[in-house]
Amino acid sequence: DAGITQSPRHKVTETGTPVTLRCHQTENHRYMYWYRQDPGHGLRLIHYSYGVKDTDKGEVSDGYSVSRSKTEDFLLTLESATSSQTSVYFCAISGTSRTYEQYFGPGTRLTVT
C-alpha cells in the first residue's frame, strides 16, 4: 500500500468554524489531490498540487483553500465550514502526471452541523 495517511479520520464541527484536514505521504510523489465524495456523485476534485507551493483549483474549489509547504504534506482548509461541505474527503497522490494512476488515502468523514 502507498504510504498515505489522513488526519483526522472523523470530525464533527459546527457551521462557521474553520477546519483543516491533513494529508501526509511517505512516497515522495510530486502530485497530491483533495477530492470529496458524495452520494450520487463521483469523486470530485477540490484542489491539487504539482509541487511545493504549487497548487491549482479543481472543479469544486469554492469554500476551500490548500497549502503545501513540504513535499509530504498537503493541507485542506475550510475557512468557514457550511453544511454543504459535509462529505467524505479523500487525499490521493501520483508520481508521474495528473492523469496517471493515483493512490488514495483512507478518507476523512467530515460532518458540519
Place this chain on the structure above:
Amino acid sequence: KNEVEQSPQNLTAQEGEFITINCSYSVGISALHWLQQHPGGGIVSLFMLSSGKKKHGRLIATINIQEKHSSLHITASHPRDSAVYICAVSSLNNNDMRFGAGTRLTVKP
C-alpha cells in the same frame, strides 16, 4: 450530463455468478481506470488501460476506444467481491481525471 456514466448503479448477485459492470464516457481520454472501494471506505486501483484487455485473477477489464466504452467483468464472484466499483478516465480535455458515480455490488453466499 456526467462525462463518465456507469451501469448499473446497484447490482446483487449470487456467489459464483459472472458479473459485468459497464462504463461509458464522452470525452477523449488517455487512459481509463477501474477502482474498488470496500465498505470500510478505502479506494484501490484495479486496472489502468488504454486499449484492449487486462486480466488480474478473476477480474477482467476491457475497453473499446471507438465506442468509448469499458467493461469490468468478475468471474466466479465471491462475497468478498462486494464493494463499490468506480470507473474513472484520464481526460484529454482538461488533463484531469473524471470519475463515475460507482456501481455498488453485493454478492450473496
